[in-house]
Amino acid sequence: MSAPEKPRPIPGARLLFSLDPSMSYLNHGSFGALPISVQRAQQRLRDEVEANPLRFYGTGLLDRVVHTRRHLATFLGADPDGSALVQNTTAAVSLVLQSVGLGASDEVLLSDHAYGAVTMAVRHRCRRTGATARTVAVPLGLSAPEVVARVRSALRPGRTRLLVIDQLASATAALFPVREIAAAAREHGIPVLVDAAHVPGMLPVDVSAIGADFWVGNLHKWGWAPRGTALLHVAPAWRRRIEPLVVSWEHEQGFPRSVEFQGTIDYTPWLAAPTGIFTMRTLGLEAVQEHNETLAAYAQRVVGEALGLEPADLPEPGGPGVAMRVVPLPAGLATTVPEAQALRLHIAEKLAAEVAVNAWGGRGLLRLSAQVYNRPEEYEALAERLPGLLAAYQR
Structure with a gap:
């Protein structure tokens, strides 16, 4: 052929x-x-930082981050007030694992398509809490209903504390029917974390319509944003329960600001990210x-x-x-x-x-x-x- x-x-x-x-x-x-336009946008921000670091970090930075987050969340169909900018998908996974409250009788279920660092994070957290990490095999070539049925059959109500599922798997490039999988898990009250590292910019997406408890996607892959830019969306029921990995000055403000503000981290990747979307839109x-x-x-x-x-x-x-x-x-x-x-x-x-x-x-x-x-x-x-x-x- x-x-x-x-x-x-x-x-x-x-x-x-x-x-x-x-x-x-x-x-x-x-x-x-990175497109050259995004490289230059980030360099201008770096120059702004170095011209007066105190002014950059002390005057209006939080408002600029919120404005950027709203822009990126809207692009992805996510609730801006229920989203937070994070460094990458891996960091968001650890954040979610810390927040769901795993115990000795709990398990985290993954597919065998899960990204290696995500699997490592799950196993690490399970070792620390006494929980169990379990994997369901999803062969390549299954239809969407077959994938949903296989994942559904692996759920153990009362035991499965979290389902971690890829939207687009890194190793296999397999696209998962995450909306249907999230609905199946919701029937049993099982929270779902969607690893959508490759989705922003590559695939049209309406994050809110997926119905997952947690969804995270990198914008520094297909979204043409500087590396270190990702968006974590959290369902309303979980927002007050998010425990940041780093406690800093905005901790008492709660999610998302408690997650986004971490002192003197480099915010220039986030602030330059909308330039990547603009550049992509100029091409169509x-x-x-x-x-x-x-x-x-x-x-x-x-x-x-x-x-x-x-x-x-x-x-x-x-x-x-x-x-x-x-x-x-x-x-x-x-x-x-x-x-x-x-x-x-x-x-x-x-x-x-x-x-x-x-x-x-x-x-x-x-x-x-x-x-x-x-x-x-x-x-x-x-x-x-x-x-x-x-x-x-x-x-």
Whole structure:
């Protein structure tokens, strides 16, 4: 079967970024990449800080943070008064775990798609509280109703204290029906934390409509915000119960200010974040998302065919809009995290291409991202050279 149609480049989009032209950066999903306009906006804020630190931190900073939070929350369909800016999804997960009040008879349920650092945070908190961390397997290729049924069957009312579920999984690029999963958990009074690290900017989202108790997404990946920018949304029933990881001067004000204000942290990523959304909108938000989804599908098919895979062997994301796709690697390659990291570095060194390689379910998965600065020719070049590199790597 031939590859999907190549998307037309968005005029001028490639020039918005300052990426090294000697590398094919096919891994936007890991750390994002900042448009030059956002870099400059943040630098202006840094200059403002250093011109008079006391004035920056002491005059109107909280109002500026609140204004920024309202802008970003509105973009995501979240309640601004029930949201807080945080450094990243991982920090928000630890914040939620501290706030739900785990006990020795409780358990936290995750799927086997959960991000590694999230799983580590859950296990760490469970060790400290005597609770149990449990994992439900969700095979790739299930339909949305099948995913919901599998997660529902794993819930244990009276025992499951928190369900942590991805909206878009990092390792597998699988899209989960989080609204339906949250509804299923709500039937049993089980709180749900949605890890939406990759969602803001990539997928249209209405956070309030999902109905999760907690939802967190990074804006520094697909939202073109500086690194260290994420939004945590908390349902009304939980807002007074949020326990900040750091107690500072706004603690008595309660959520969200008790979470957002932490003294002399760097607030410039948050304050510059709206520039990323503005830049994306100048290109056309729907145009950006359509381009990236189409290019990711093309990349998956081209690289998959080069590795001898049939279309049926290439996992579909489980829904529209996803700008990351995975290609299963030959058996025996990258089956552990250290092996996956080593192979990623080898590909970067030998092929001048940055990709993500993950070990999941005993199989290595090559993850390809697509962003407006990417071109089909970059994936074609990877497809041409990758089979030979992998054959030599296995010897």
